[in-house]
Amino acid sequence: GAGVSQSPSNKVTEKGKDVELRCDPISGHTALYWYRQRLGQGLEFLIYFQGNSAPDKSGLPSDRFSAERTGESVSTLTIQRTQQEDSAVYLCASSLEAQGGTQYFGPGTRLLVL
């Protein structure tokens, strides 16, 4: 594809439900990042995948958050037992080391937990 895509673009869920967010990176990009951005706040790093290496999960805020990536393709971010404080925009970005690590961001998924 031409760019990073994310789905759904918007998600409204009830507290306690599980949600799954999807990211399709740019084809061939080996690195993939997930960020959380609360309203009016900066980017909060969640998790980083680089090729076949073990992911850097140091940013995941709790064990309710998990992410998977199959090879160098699609990634899913799962939030279990959602809480109201999980409401935010979840951004995905991909990059290629050969391009110096420049990140290309998707449009984000706006999550609202009622």
Place this chain on the structure above:
Amino acid sequence: QKEVEQNSGPLSVPEGAIASLNCTYSDRVSQSFFWYRQYSGKSPELIMSIYSNGDKEDGRFTAQLNKASQYVSLLIRDSQPSDSATYLCAVKAPGGYQKVTFGTGTKLQVIP
């Protein structure tokens, strides 16, 4: 100490003036430096990347890097109201496994 530090602002400049945005970083081995612009409600987009000490110019934008001082800046000449956004500094150490680290961003307001 935060890995990448930026003044959150807002930085207010009059239209036509030069806006100067600053960023410091803590990892001395950092090799790649990026400036992203994020409009309200939108995703960040790359403005410039810089890898070597000195200045790099692209239109009205100039990125300046000083590795000895661990300092990177972005100058916007002839600021326009459309430049009003949050500017994010990002830094990366060399090596394929090193992740990019973002600062919290500086909000710029260009006053007509």
